[in-house]
Amino acid sequence: MKKPALFICVFLTFIGVSFAVNGQKVVSPNGNIELTFSLTELGEPQYEVRYQNQLVVLPSKLGIKLKDDTALSSDFSIETAKTAFEREVWKPVLGEVDEIVNLYKELSITLLQKSTQRQMIIRFRAYDEGVAFRYEFPAQKNLHYFVVADELTQFGMYAHHKAFWIPGDFDTNEYSYNECQLDEISTFPVSWNNGIGFKGARAANRVQAPLQMKTADGIYLNIFEAAVQNYPVMHLTYDAENKTFTSTLVPNALGDKAYLRTPSHTPWRTIMMSHDARDLVASKLILNLNEPCAITDTSWIKPMKYVGIWWEMHVGVSTWDYAGSQNAQNNGPLVATGKHGATTKNAKKYIDFAAKHGFDGVLIEGWNTGWEDWFGNWKEDVFDFVTPYPDFDQAEVSKYADLKKVKLIMHHETSGSVANYERWLDRAFKQTKKFHYPAIKTGYVGRIIPRGEWHDGQTMINHYHHVVQRAAEQQLMINSHESARPTGMHRTYPNYIAAEAARGNEFNAWSVGNPPSHETILPFTRLLGGPMDYTPGIFELQMSHYNPSKKEQVHTTLAKQLALYVTMYSPLQMAADLPENYERYLDAFQFIKAVPVNWSDTKVLEAEPNDYITIARRGKNSADWFIGAITDEQARTANVILDFLKPGQKYEATIYEDAPDAHWQTNPKAYKIRKISLQFGQQLAIPLAAGGGAAIHIQALK
DSSP states (O other): OOOOOOOOOOOOEEOOSOOOTTOEEEEOTTSSEEEEEEEOTTOOEEEEEEETTEEEEEEEEOOEEETTSOEETSSEEEEEEEEEEEEEEEOOSSSSSSOEEEEEEEEEEEEEETTTTEEEEEEEEEETTEEEEEEEEOOBTTBSEEEEEEEOOEEEOSSOOEEEEOBOOTTOOOOOOEEEEGGGGGGOOOOSOTTOSOTTSOOTTEEESSEEEEOTTSOEEEEEEEOOOSSOOEEEEEETTTTEEEEEEOOOTTSOOEEEESSEEOOEEEEEEESSHHHHHHOOHHHHTSOOOOOSOOTTOOOEEEEEESHHHHTTSSBSOSSOHHHHTTOSOOOOOSOBSOOHHHHHHHHHHHHHHTOSEEEEOSOBTTGGGOSSSOOTTSOOSSOBOTTOOHHHHHHHHHHTTOEEEEEEEOTTBHHHHHHHHHHHHHHHHHTTOOEEEEEOOSSOBSTTOOTTSHHHHHHHHHHHHHHHHTTOEEEEESSOOOOSGGGTOTTEEEEOOSOOTTHHHHSSOOOTTHHHHGGGTGGGSSOBOOOOOOOOOBGGGTOTTOOOBOSSOHHHHHHHHHHSOOSEEEOOSOHHHHHTTHHHHHHHHHOOSSEEEEEEEEEETTTEEEEEEEETTOSOEEEEEEEOSSOEEEEEEOTTSOTTOEEEEEEEEEOTTOBTTTBTTOEEEEEEEEETTOEEEEEEOTTOEEEEEEEEOO
């Protein structure tokens, strides 16, 4: 790996122990955002944030409550205050752009608690698109090992803004987004969730971060976090009377939040803001707050476009299990039901399809024993991650894939039993390497074992990171499903190539599905933390195709499924439908074959959370541009100004769009394809059907 060019400029200023009446300030490089830190008369740390001279975060308390019945939240004096400025340019291993600029001003406040003589540092950073801060605990005599009982961070709002949110469920983020005013959250009926989540994990006034908001005066606000390591996920509890969010950390089985020792620090708490929604989608703030790449040689980390034995199980064509749950309960030898999907023959079929159409890989789920008894029994040792079913010859399939120059993606479903997975991890990775799989899809469906832990607790955060780090040692890439949502870790460990960690496309196959607006809000929320394996590309959109009695369907048009390859960033993208469905729509399938999954440049052309988004991307080391435009349940026109093209260069565009009579519910497969000539500065008006979209491939003419 070539070392990226790095330009860093840092200036430190000691302001001293004296404290100005108006507090210490840090201002963003462009001057639009100003954060002020101060102490109250009781020595309580607090901050406030102004955007373009408007107070957008009211004075909000800061602090940490410890389990020893003390709290790092008052009785403080300021020991030192330091400022810094940094500009860093770095190159992501895989990403949306070739280079990322990390530009910010910093204010770090060292506090001394007079009664305990304990030190705490609060570090603030101001970026052009937002602010970030974290708590730091330096090595010291009076604080070594400690238990966090609560985090007391507040985010004071100046009005009951419009919010786009999902419930604060400690065990899952697989919800559709709700839209309402902040004071309506506790009574708002949560829809489209299909009962996902576990009893006791939710609270009426608790929401998950990232939380996207829009003020009445047109400011877009987003509360999130970055670099969550050795710490639980932060949820947000809303006090409607005081218009204030308070951080809510996910507890462990004993009710404790985090076990730390000095020196250590918390994750970053982030607040992004802009009058232009596009700025939030394009922001690299979360990524920049993570540590630089920890892997010396990254040459083995490669983007992948893949197909797989997966969707056919969701639509009922085949099963993950070999024998069926009733058969397995007899405790005798497994007897095949004849519906098992991951057979040697079927795997070769997908490998042939991938080779024919130029795909990098094939995912194979249900290859290993244990699926007959995997869910709902809270059983610790369901899977061993090395034993295949009798009808899956792993060596033969691997050899066949090598012959066809197709990579395989291993699947490790843990059924929530993480202790069991960690016991098997070295053996499972060894087998993965033996059969030349470069990537692993991990799964965490079900309640966590050890019992009483949550998916979003410190124990599980440490587990997810442990798996990624051990995988890096073996030069393996990880795609996690049902995990906590990422917070920029793919900067530090780019082998964490993707994650699900939100309500994915599979919900459309067997539940009430995802509403048409779902994919328009994800770029403002889940995707801020990292690439998402959403599994787009479904062409057979109505489940009645497989079973006439089924009413479920994908809540998009076919053209929108194509557009998702551009609007939903991931260097690991699946063409999720069955091969035979693609064979019936080869003209539309051409876009999936052509679209890259690794990019040199990205432009967010228009965006409104929960309504629409249009994004243009240029392929890695390519002159070709790809555009994706999607809408919610409202038909509308995407307006595309081609000011990102090269002046003087002539282009040809292939436009995949909704037919005039297309509609996500009544006529989802109606699409048309046309070609037009383009040049720099030209404006396109692309009609989008209800629940629809458009995908455009722009090629430079010689």
